Amino acid sequence: MEQNPDSLELFWDNLLxxxxxxxxxxxxxxxxxxKQAIIAHLQKMTSEPGWHPEQVKSAQIALKIIHISIQNExxxx
Numbered sequence: 526m527e528q529n530p531d532s533l534e535l536f537w538d539n540l541l542x543x544x545x546x547x548x549x550x551x552x553x554x555x556x557x558x559x560k561q562a563i564i565a566h567l568q569k570m571t572s573e574p575g576w577h578p579e580q581v582k583s584a585q586i587a588l589k590i591i592h593i594s595i596q597n598e599x600x601x602x
Contacts (some may be wrong), residue, residue, distance in 0.1 A: 541583035
């Protein structure tokens with residue numbers, strides 16, 4: 526997931542947007558290793574102290590959308 530700072534900021538804006546289409550698009554553009562890292566980071570955001578409540582909520586929504594996306598991807602195979 527090597528990106529310049531502007532595209533990295535846009536990636537996180539999309540991932541935490543609470544918009545299912547934007548979340549799914551951002552996530553599906555990643556390679557397998559990056560997907561695993563992003564899921565782990567989002568899980569930390571929802572379980573570790575220090576995150577703003579709105580960030581926690583956005584991370585929870587992103588994880589839900591990602592989970593649905595992964596399930597749909599498996600069904601399509």
